Amino acid sequence: MLAPVESAALVLVVEDEFLIANDLGDILESAGYQLLGLAESGAEARALVAQAQPSVVLLDIYLKGEETGIELAHWLNQQHIPFVFLSANLTDDVLAAAKVTEPFGFLNKPFRERDVLAALEIARYRHAHSQEARLRQQQQTQIAVNEVIVTLHDREQLCRAIATQVNQFVPIDVLNLCLSQPEEQTFYWMLLRRTSLGTFERVRLPELLGLATSSERLSMLAHPTAAELGERQGIFSGVAFETLRQEFSMARALSENFGIQSMAFFPVVLQQRTFTSLQLGTTAAAGFTADDYAAISLIIPQIALALDNLLAYEELESRRQVKATELTIASAFRNGRDIADIAPQVAAAINELLPLDLLSFYRVGRVLRHPSAMDATVGNLGGHFQLLPLEAMPLPDSAEQAARLLAGMDSWLQEPLLNVGEAAAQARELNPVTRYYGNLLQLKSSMSVPIRLKDQPAIVLIIASKAAYAFTSKDLRLLQELAEQLAVALDNLLAYERIRLLSEQLEQENTYLSEELKTSHNFEEIIGTSPALLAVLRGVAQVAPTDATVLLLGETGTGKELIARAVHNRSTRKARTMIKVNCAALPPQLMESELFGHEKGSYTGATERRVGKFELAHGSTIFLDEIGELPLELQAKLLRVLQEKEIERIGGKGPFPVDARIIAATNRSLQEEVAAGRFRADLYYRLNVFPLVLPPLRTRPDDLLPLAAYFLHKLSQKLGKPFTSIANTSLQQIQHYAWPGNIRELENVLERAAILSAPPTLVLAEPLVLSAAPRSEIKPMQDTMRETILAALTQTNYRIRGPRGAAVLLGVKATTLEARMKKLGIASRKESQAE
Helix, strand or coil: CCCCCCCCCEEEEECCCHHHHHHHHHHHHHCCCEEEEEECEHHHHHHHHHHCCCCEEEEECCCECCCCHHHHHHHHHHCCCCEEEEECCCCHHHHHHHHHCCCCCEEECCCCHHHHHHHHHHHHHHHHHHHHHHHHHHHHHHHHHHHHHCCCCCHHHHHHHHHHHHHHHCCCCEEEEEEEEHHHCEEEEEEEEECCCCCEEECCHHHHHCCCCCHHHHHHHHCCCHHHHCCCCEEEECHHHHHHHHHCHHHHHHHHHHCCCEEEEEEECCCCCCEEEEEEEECCCCCCCHHHHHHHHCCHHHHHHHHHHHHHHHHHHHHHHHHHHHHHHHHHHHHCCCHHHHHHHHHHHHHCCCCCCEEEEEECCCCCCCCCCCCEEEEEECCEEEECCCCCCCCCCCHHHHHHHHHHHHHHHCCCEEECCHHHHHHHCCCHHHHHHHHHHCCCEEEEEEEEECCEEEEEEEEEECCCCCCCHHHHHHHHHHHHHHHHHHHHHHHHHHHHHHHHHHHHHHHHHHHHHHHCCCCCCCCCCCHHHHHHHHHHHHHCCCCCCEEEECCCCCCHHHHHHHHHHCCCCCCCCCEEEECCCCCHHHHHHHHHCECCCCCCCCCCCECCHHHHCCCCEEEEECHHHCCHHHHHHHHHHHHHCEECCECCCCCEECCCEEEEEECCCHHHHHHCCCCCHHHHHHHCCEEEECCCHHHCHHHHHHHHHHHHHHHHHHHCCCCCEECHHHHHHHHHCCCCCHHHHHHHHHHHHHHHCCCCEECCCCCCCCCCCCCCCCCCHHHHHHHHHHHHHHHCCCCCCCCCCHHHHHCCCHHHHHHHHHHHCCCCHHHHHHC
16 A cells, blocks of 8 residues: 655646546546646647746647647756656657657556556656755765865966867857956957867957958957946847847957857856856757756856966965065166166066066156156067167157146156056057057057155156957056155165265366366455455355356456356355366367267267266356357357256257356457457347456555465465565565556566575565557557547447537537548438438
8 A cells, every 4th residue: 555645746637638637637536646637638738837937747748739749748858857757558659759758657548547557656756866966966976076176276277177178968069258357457268279189278259250251240259348348147049149249349359250050148146246158169959958048057056166276276266476576576676777778677577477568667857869867668579578778769859848847747646556458548648659659669568657755756657568358457556555665765765875976076076176277377366455345255155146147347457267266156056166267278179078078979079978068067156257258159169058057968858957057258248359350249238247347456556465475485385485574675566567467467576586585585586577559550640530539429429519429528619620530431320320
């Protein structure tokens, strides 16, 4: 006797003969089964199953309507519902078709109650044990997949392992894993294709689409839009796949190149906020089935766990690499001598984290033609980072244009920037620098971050790549972290650079001073108390604290250089060495190089770079002695220095600023030189800001004896002769001599006497006699008279009569002067205007 049936057992009878169906219903209810219903056709059966899923179905092979029991049996299999066929007089063909559906039993008409109940119990038992077996198999599959993929830490290896495991129980031809992280604006995909050997190999975009594919389509496929991605899931076959091809460029490419006819999309939910999708494709015409989809869905949690582990491992590995990169960069700065040596090492270190093709350090606010010590650009040439030259870059023609360009460029670079895709193309057109390097290395994306020193953006770090979408927001944040570390290293390097430049400048000044000691007099102090000299010293005290240009006028030997040193020593620039240039002593062909410097190779014999006197005097004072001897072509360049405060080396790429105070001196009358056309009027007006006229020694009789005593003491030390006095006769000559050579002549006369005299009294070697004045040219009286009258007319602006007229100036009557003018052919003002 059969065991009683639990109340949960629910049976559906599908039979088109009412009497048989009704009889089966009575048998089932009497045995304790619940009857879901009696159905005559497949449509009625589906409707009843939709209401409640039966525990077992009694199914007649022959039914009313178009659908047979065998067709309905296939559907029941998909729903995992066990069934027992009801039949009578089965043919071999029908029996074979029925067996394919894998029924849980057969009942032949007419039925005995015991046979019906036994068949139902056997069907339920087999179904229950097959479910357990399936669950055990699923668990074993999940464990196997988990063991294979959960420990893999390489994306490509992980995707290969997933594809291999999936292919073991559902044949696939392609696998595509898409992983998008919206917060970091990153998108990653891995496409694998099954080979003829059954293994899986990676397919890259050019291989998928062909080498002739445009970069725009490659970028579109590598970075699909949000509308393309969507959150698709399920099976896409037939018409659904055709629709998918129109909406999803990857599906279209797989269909066109690999003959894929069906795809299945599985969303993968990760712990991080991502959009992750596993996409499978097959070339089979039948496509994927619901059972295939269900089977693969079983291992999706294991795939999610493996991806979570992978992302966590990558995050830890990324932090480790960042620390390693920071240490490498610190080592590069510690061992490098300058930025040109350091930049390639920094680029190679960052390349391990962020693959790049160009790295540049740019000093904010510099002039492009004259890079600072902190500027360097390196490119990836043949796998090695090398310094890229600036010389070939097309630059603005003038410093003003460069300054305008930099004004926009600096503001643009002082914030973190990410330029990929179309934004990178727009950035390349902003200035000639990005355009030049972009064309040189075929760069298509870039990032830049400011490096702040003392809370101010001082240097900009720029990296660029040939890939259109090489960088993401996460990469930009990473570069900002590196910039914080670079700030400390660059600040130290700048300090070292400043020390080096100051050391070089100090060395140059020492060299200059050594040369000056050999050639200059180097008075220790100004000797004299005469009113004329005191007036000059008052002017020195007034002008010295300013930066005004000083013009020293006076005869040769009056001590113009000494006054220039006094002005410098009482100015704010006294901490720096005053630079002296004797314009009369320089050969014309070397004068420009001496004043402004030259670059190496700028002309024959220029074997090294030379720093000019103006550049050496930056922050100090430059004394231009004998300025009246300066050639006209150099006068124009000197005028530019006064006006623009900038100079340009011979062979240089453009001007650069200098801050040098100018003190000029001459024994010529610059006004006469301007009138004669030998000196530029505009330069004269620029120099004549604060003129100081040094009095000649003949106008300073009270200073003669103090000066003689000073030189006597100096010569005693120089020659090793203990002179204590000067002979009276020699003193009288000194006091009554006119000294046309001024102080220089006095020193030379006393030095000659000291050499020839025996101590302790100095005696002049020979009497002091003025040389005869040169005889003037004798001219005819008419010419002399004519020149005198013309000079008087010029001085009185051709006024003849009146108290300010030429007649009064010449001491003759106006009528007499007019008669002389007529006789000598000198026209009056009215006659001149008429002519």
